[in-house]
Amino acid sequence: MPEPMGFFTDTTVCIGCKACEVACKEWNQLPAENGGIRELSGDSYDNTRRLDGIHWRHVRFIEQFKGPYDGRWLMMSDVCKHCVQAGCLEVCPTGAIIRTEFDTVVIQSDVCNGCRACIAACPFGVIDINPVSGTAQKCTLCYDRLKVGLEPACSKACPTDSIQFGAITELRTRAQKRVDQLKSQGVKAELYGADPNGALGGLNSFYLLVDQPEVYGLPRDPQLPTRNLAMSSSLSVASAAVLGVLALVGLRKRRMDDMGGPGEGGSN
Amino acid sequence: MSDTFFSGAPHWTWFIILYFFVGGIAGGACFLAAVVDWFGGPEDRPVVRTGYSVAAWGAILSGALLTIDLGRPLRFWHMLFQSANVPALMFKGWSPISFGAWAILLFGLFAVLSALGGAAEEGRLHNPALRAVGGVVQGGLAKVVGGVAGLLGIFIAGYTGILLSVTNRPIWADSPWLGALFVASGASTGAAALILLAPGRGATEQSLARLSAFDTKALVVELLVLVLFVASLGSVNRVWIGFWGLVLLVGVVGLGIVAPLRLHLQRRPLASAAKLVLLGGFLLRVATILASEGIERYRVAAGM
Numbered sequence: 353m354p355e356p357m358g359f360f361t362d363t364t365v366c367i368g369c370k371a372c373e374v375a376c377k378e379w380n381q382l383p384a385e386n387g388g389i390r391e392l393s394g395d396s397y398d399n400t401r402r403l404d405g406i407h408w409r410h411v412r413f414i415e416q417f418k419g420p421y422d423g424r425w426l427m428m429s430d431v432c433k434h435c436v437q438a439g440c441l442e443v444c445p446t447g448a449i450i451r452t453e454f455d456t457v458v459i460q461s462d463v464c465n466g467c468r469a470c471i472a473a474c475p476f477g478v479i480d481i482n483p484v485s486g487t488a489q490k491c492t493l494c495y496d497r498l499k500v501g502l503e504p505a506c507s508k509a510c511p512t513d514s515i516q517f518g519a520i521t522e523l524r525t526r527a528q529k530r531v532d533q534l535k536s537q538g539v540k541a542e543l544y545g546a547d548p549n550g551a552l553g554g555l556n557s558f559y560l561l562v563d564q565p566e567v568y569g570l571p572r573d574p575q576l577p578t579r580n581l582a583m584s585s586s587l588s589v590a591s592a593a594v595l596g597v598l599a600l601v602g603l604r605k606r607r608m609d610d611m612g613g614p615g616e617g618g619s620n
Numbered sequence: 621m622s623d624t625f626f627s628g629a630p631h632w633t634w635f636i637i638l639y640f641f642v643g644g645i646a647g648g649a650c651f652l653a654a655v656v657d658w659f660g661g662p663e664d665r666p667v668v669r670t671g672y673s674v675a676a677w678g679a680i681l682s683g684a685l686l687t688i689d690l691g692r693p694l695r696f697w698h699m700l701f702q703s704a705n706v707p708a709l710m711f712k713g714w715s716p717i718s719f720g721a722w723a724i725l726l727f728g729l730f731a732v733l734s735a736l737g738g739a740a741e742e743g744r745l746h747n748p749a750l751r752a753v754g755g756v757v758q759g760g761l762a763k764v765v766g767g768v769a770g771l772l773g774i775f776i777a778g779y780t781g782i783l784l785s786v787t788n789r790p791i792w793a794d795s796p797w798l799g800a801l802f803v804a805s806g807a808s809t810g811a812a813a814l815i816l817l818a819p820g821r822g823a824t825e826q827s828l829a830r831l832s833a834f835d836t837k838a839l840v841v842e843l844l845v846l847v848l849f850v851a852s853l854g855s856v857n858r859v860w861i862g863f864w865g866l867v868l869l870v871g872v873v874g875l876g877i878v879a880p881l882r883l884h885l886q887r888r889p890l891a892s893a894a895k896l897v898l899l900g901g902f903l904l905r906v907a908t909i910l911a912s913e914g915i916e917r918y919r920v921a922a923g924m
């Protein structure tokens with residue numbers, strides 16, 4: 353069994369060139385949206401806006417400007433987090449979503465029937481339907497390339513090594529070094545998803561951020577969808593029990609009725 | 621801000637809304653039919669037969685709606701069998717869609733058997749094969765089959781709410797009350813459907829009055845759970861400021877719960893109250909689903 357593999361994305365060196373987005377689209381033969389006629393966002397240089405079934409990488413542009421000369425751009429190449437505890441995999445009712453030998457999460461397109469449970473289950477909004485296949489799709493961490501010893505297309509194409517591919521344990525050490533370096537320079541750098549004891553058992557695609565997670569469109573404390581299962585089921589059973597008793601009391605045959613007496617259920 | 625605002629909308633729209641509504645009615649009506657079947661009197665048989673029919677047709681319609689909603693409808697069976705490993709079964713007890721797929725199949729089976737039994741009882745079956753099946757589902761066996769159908773029915777009415785909660789979407793995953801709310805709505809809309817349809821099969825005034833008395837109580841429970849649901853949403857409630865909040869308040873609470881309650885209490889014609897209950901049940905699904913569907917993650921991230 354190979355080691356768990358993944359990405360460490362250092363957002364401080366991302367220059368927003370979108371080479372990763374293009375490389376991903378090319379390697380995975382993902383179609384253009386709307387026949388290539390892209391609707392511009394109109395309020396941002398980010399025109400991809402989100403990850404979906406035909407955008408498995410998305411370079412997020414966060415424009416923090418107070419005035420024309422006062423501000424900064426944060427850029428982050430977003431992708432499936434290949435969660436160690438993955439919500440998408442947890443709920444998938446067809447078994448299409450699997451964990452691979454590289455500890456990554458992959459949707460088998462020939463099994464998926466497009467029920468879309470995984471879309472709502474992913475805490476990060478990663479998955480969507482690919483209109484060509486009619487199935488849910490997302491980053492595979494280039495499972496096909498990993499199989500033959502190649503690194504994923506995006507990290508291969510990244511000209512600044514903002515996206516680094518490797519064994520998770522090694523990436524974590526490297527990431528911590530980078531955080532220490534930035535902190536010594538006075539930058540407020542934090543890792544997101546690098547802690548194996550943290551949310552979702554750690555993310556196999558983790559990030560170095562210099563602002564709050566929410567600013568990057570990332571939930572602060574991502575959780576599994578089944579956290580609600582026990583409570584929601586118990587309350588449903590309780591509700592059913594109450595209604596069951598009401599039905600039993602109200603709909604059963606009553607002696608009063610037989611005798612034609614005035615009962616609650618009498619004619620009106 | 622709740623962490624649910626960073627997830628993606630699954631595009632569960634009209635087919636799913638209709639399914640939740642129809643499944644609720646079918647499940648609720650079946651549950652009530654089973655209660656009456658077990659504990660009611662002989663004069664209540666028309667209600668029982670109507671309930672099982674509603675359940676059977678509702679289950680069939682539900683299956684059809686769920687299938688056409690899939691991105692790949694012909695692969696619907698992948699939820700029941702492991703597609704690369706047939707005939708191994710596909711089942712995940714912790715995934716509501718997975719156990720729901722099995723539940724709807726079994727519910728359909730038991731509801732259709734019960735409906736055939738009821739139709740045979742009325743002598744309405746002309747097809748010899750169906751008549752033979754209906755003829756078997758009589759007496760004690762019919763009660764057992766109907767009882768199982770009724771239990772599966774109330775499950776079908778409620779698991780759809782649990783399904784919404786077992787996600788990471790705004791509103792749905794922010795409250796544990798949706799399942800309970802859909803159970804109550806299933807019961808109230810199921811009773812409403814019976815009030816509207818059972819007279820056609822000869823239901824007595826007395827059975828209908830009992831149903832309406834039950835519906836009144838179910839509406840009160842529904843209102844209570846709805847209040848608890850909204851209270852549990854906390855700060856997420858700001859999503860209701862807008863069109864869907866209006867639908868929830870005016871359509872679901874006003875037209876769907878308070879108005880029929882008044883009609884029931886004033887002993888006005890049962891049918892108009894029942895129609896309002898059905899409208900309210902439908903709008904409840906519309907508001908809870910579309911309010912969440914409309915929240916787009918990239919807008920949230922951009923602070924819009």
Ligand code: SF4
Nearest residue numbers: 432433435439440474
């Ligand atoms: S980020 Fe979303 S799609 Fe990727 S493994 Fe986690 S839950 Fe699944």
